[in-house]
Amino acid sequence: MTLDRRAVVAELLRDTAETPGGELLVVTGLGSATYDAGAAGDRPENFYLWGAMGGAAMIGLGLALAQPDRRILVVTGDGEALMGMGALSTIAAKRPPNLSIAVLDNAQFGETGHQSSHTGLGTDLAAVAAGCGWLATTTVTAMADIPALRIRLRHEALFAVIRISPAEVPRFLPIRDGARLTTRFRDALGLPID
Amino acid sequence: MTETTWQDGVYAALKAAGVRQIGYVPDAGHARLIERAHADNDMAAVVLTTEEEGIALSAGAYLGGQRTALLMQSSGVGNCINMLSLPINCRMPFFTIVTMRGEWGEFNPWQVPMGSATETVLTAAGVHVRRAERADEVVDLVAASARFAFDSCIPVAVLLSQKLIGAKVWVK
Numbered sequence: 001m002t003l004d005r006r007a008v009v010a011e012l013l014r015d016t017a018e019t020p021g022g023e024l025l026v027v028t029g030l031g032s033a034t035y036d037a038g039a040a041g042d043r044p045e046n047f048y049l050w051g052a053m054g055g056a057a058m059i060g061l062g063l064a065l066a067q068p069d070r071r072i073l074v075v076t077g078d079g080e081a082l083m084g085m086g087a088l089s090t091i092a093a094k095r096p097p098n099l100s101i102a103v104l105d106n107a108q109f110g111e112t113g114h115q116s117s118h119t120g121l122g123t124d125l126a127a128v129a130a131g132c133g134w135l136a137t138t139t140v141t142a143m144a145d146i147p148a149l150r151i152r153l154r155h156e157a158l159f160a161v162i163r164i165s166p167a168e169v170p171r172f173l174p175i176r177d178g179a180r181l182t183t184r185f186r187d188a189l190g191l192p193i194d
Numbered sequence: 195m196t197e198t199t200w201q202d203g204v205y206a207a208l209k210a211a212g213v214r215q216i217g218y219v220p221d222a223g224h225a226r227l228i229e230r231a232h233a234d235n236d237m238a239a240v241v242l243t244t245e246e247e248g249i250a251l252s253a254g255a256y257l258g259g260q261r262t263a264l265l266m267q268s269s270g271v272g273n274c275i276n277m278l279s280l281p282i283n284c285r286m287p288f289f290t291i292v293t294m295r296g297e298w299g300e301f302n303p304w305q306v307p308m309g310s311a312t313e314t315v316l317t318a319a320g321v322h323v324r325r326a327e328r329a330d331e332v333v334d335l336v337a338a339s340a341r342f343a344f345d346s347c348i349p350v351a352v353l354l355s356q357k358l359i360g361a362k363v364w365v366k
Contacts, residue, residue: 027254047257052280055250059280062254062262065215065238070258086243087250094240178283182257191259 003143005104005164009036009075011146012102012153016043019154021070021098023188025063029056029076031111033104037075038174044188050176054083057101061091064099067189071098071154078105078119085128088159092133100153101129106166114166129159139163201226203333204291208263211340213289215240215255217248218265223293223359227265245270246277249288256286261344264290268312268353269305278319281349288321288349289340298356313353321349326358 016024026046028037033056034048049056060074081088081103091099107120119125126137139161140149152158175181205227208216215238216231218224231239242248248264255262266274271292281288295302296309316323324339326332336352343350 025258049280051283052250052253052277054246055253055277055280058247058250059254059257061240062215062251062256062260063258064254065240066255066258066260084247084250087247089243090240090247094238178280179285182284182286185257186259189257189259 003164005036006039006169008146008162008164010040012150013037013040019071024154025070025072027056027059027074029080031077033076034174035172039172042174044184047181047185048174053080056080057084057087057091060099061096064096068098073153074101076103078103078117079109081125082118088129088132097157100158102153102160102162104164105161106164108166126161134159200329200332204336205230207333207337207340211344212261213263214260215262216265217242217251217262219245219270221267221293223354224265245273249274249277249280252288253280253286266292268292268294269308271312271316272308275319278349282320285347287343287347289343290351292351292353293359294353294356316351321351323351325353327355
């Protein structure tokens with residue numbers, strides 16, 4: 001578990017234009033996943049959560065159903081994924097072919113003092129997703145496997161757990177005004193003002 | 195027959211409002227809408243494990259240019275509170291139709307606390323609440339409330355009273 005989260009996310013979000021259907025649409029779970037995605041380079045197709053814990057995967061589902069020709073990637077942490085574990089069942093029941101989830105798993109609640117999370121105490125989220133009916137799941141532990149994972153996440157409906165180091169990284173704080181994030185995301189999709 | 199008529203009217207109002215996704219936690223009072231949604235090729239019907247999933251679903255749909263309705267029972271409103279920060283912070287529409295329990299001929303006391311608190315809790319969380327008591331007002335009220343939510347880009351809940359739905363009949 002030595003993978004550096006910033007290096008992992010920078011690789012996953014590299015060359016986002018090289019995605020079937022156009023720019024990859026990214027939803028990030030609150031806390032470090034949001035900071036990691038912002039640090040990888042801010043872009044209007046990134047929708048950063050700063051709250052709504054447990055909601056990232058379901059935002060991904062609503063978006064995937066609304067934009068069937070685009071690819072959606074949810075990047076979140078183990079704590080956020082655990083709070084929304086039922087969503088893994090809900091998404092599997094719907095089987096959107098254009099939605100993937102990458103969980104950055106450091107087995108800790110990093111934001112609140114590094115308390116052990118359930119993934120450090122026995123829960124295997126990839127096994128949970130498989131049990132919920134996800135047909136493709138994987139657990140990645142080596143940096144050398146991240147480039148191949150980047151490709152799979154943009155071509156399959158894949159649930160991936162990436163074991164990362166719990167080491168602290170410098171804070172990077174992207175935009176937190178939800179209305180602004182929403183407007184620029186919809187603008188990037190060419191949607192009209194409602 | 196009367197019940198079927200107004201419920202089909204509600205479904206037509208959702209269609210007219212441009213709703214393309216319906217998230218739901220089943221309730222007997224929503225059974226007809228759920229059936230209609232599943233039978234409609236132009237509607238994504240999404241069964242949820244818990245009600246707050248529907249708020250996040252609605253937010254994602256809006257980011258992608260679609261409108262959503264969440265169908266739930268009053269007991270599910272309590273599950274939604276923190277997730278309501280999402281449409282409120284992001285200035286997104288959110289529309290839900292809530293069937294009420296615990297207020298009219300209720301047999302099950304476990305439905306009473308959340309049923310009694312539903313309107314207060316939604317209002318406190320920043321949701322605009324409208325309430326239908328009679329079959330002859332429900333379709334117009336849903337249509338107007340959906341327009342209110344989507345056109346003004348705000349969270350709106352329509353409560354369908356237990357008197358309107360009919361109290362669940364328990365047979366020993």
